Amino acid sequence: MPEEEQARRNQVMQSRLERYDVIHWGQEFVGELFSVKEQQRQFSARLMDRPSREKLIKDYAASQRRILFLDYDGTLSPFKEHPETAVPGAILIALLTTLSEDPRNNLVIVSGRHRVLLQRWFGSLNIGMVAEHGAWIKEKEKDWVPAVKVESNWKEKVLPILRSHEDRLPGSFTEEKEFSLVWNFRSADPELASVRSKQLADELSYSSENTELQVLQASKSIEVRNIGIDKGMAAKLLLADKTFDFVLAVGDDQADEDLFKVLPEGSYSIKVGLSKSYAKFNLRNHREVVQLLTDLTKTVKP
Ligand SMILES: [Mg+2]
DSSP: OOHHHHHHHHHHHHHHHHHSOHHHHHHHHHHHHHHHHHHHHHSSOOBOOHHHHHHHHHHHHHOSSEEEEEOOBTTTBOOOSSGGGOOOOHHHHHHHHHHHHSTTEEEEEEOSSOHHHHHHHHTTSSOEEEEGGGTEEEOTTSOEEESSOOOOTTHHHHHHHHHHHHHHSTTOEEEEOSSEEEEEOTTSOHHHHHHHHHHHHHHHHHHTTTSSEEEEEOSSEEEEEETTOSHHHHHHHHHTTOOOSEEEEEEOSHHHHHHHHHOOTTOEEEEESSSOOSSSEEESSHHHHHHHHHHHHTOOOO
16 A cells, blocks of 8 residues: 555544544443433333322322223224124222222223224223224213224225135134224134244335325234324323323223323323333233222322
8 A cells, every 4th residue: 555545544544443443432432321311211020009099099099180091902802813802890890980980080991892882881881992903082971083083995906905814814803894894813723823924014014105094003903004103192182182190091902102202391101011011111911901990989188
């Protein structure tokens, strides 16, 4: 290499070394470390400990205008093999009735289920409901209204894809909802289901690219639906123009993350199961959720 070129390269290296000294390097390293830590803090599993649980109960007791967003499947009840059989039991209905009878409470069941089914199960309660992951909203004492106007003629294209995968995975079946299609595989062989569901998710993601569609994977199902309809958007509509001094959201699926993300500062959010979440806390299972809600009904005003 000619001497001139050597000198030029050396010069570049020297000036880089001057700028990039040990302090700079150290700052950059520590900065990275903090940002990773911050990301972990925002998106990680944090089991609700006793002091946090007690604080939640205390805040609930002291509040005057509360809103409680509760998912149903996997949150208030265990997963059932066939979605139709997951009827809420008498104990749960009694608990929800007690919660809804407190005039300070706005109880909202936020589910992926069809509104007709939610109406059948919870219609006798004085509560709000959100069906099909936000597509339909029913405020307390009001009728069901669609959250937004959307096209659903895409179903003709997606339905045959789901049907073909039904054939490839015995026990799987497709559920048609107003604004979405859901491929369920909770009663299929788990090993084969894991392979087939990945294949289907890939195929759907590919075919829904550049469309108004979104592919949503839950633990036992894959759902295709219009973009812009989610539990978060529905919650925002219910929170708008109102003030609440206690906000709680509980859910177990990916769809519930949309809800956790939009809650105002100071809200309580709980992810059911020990996976990572935007929620502030985790509880292990639906039994712990029911226990917490039961404890809330026993609080007395301080
Ligand atoms: Mg759920």
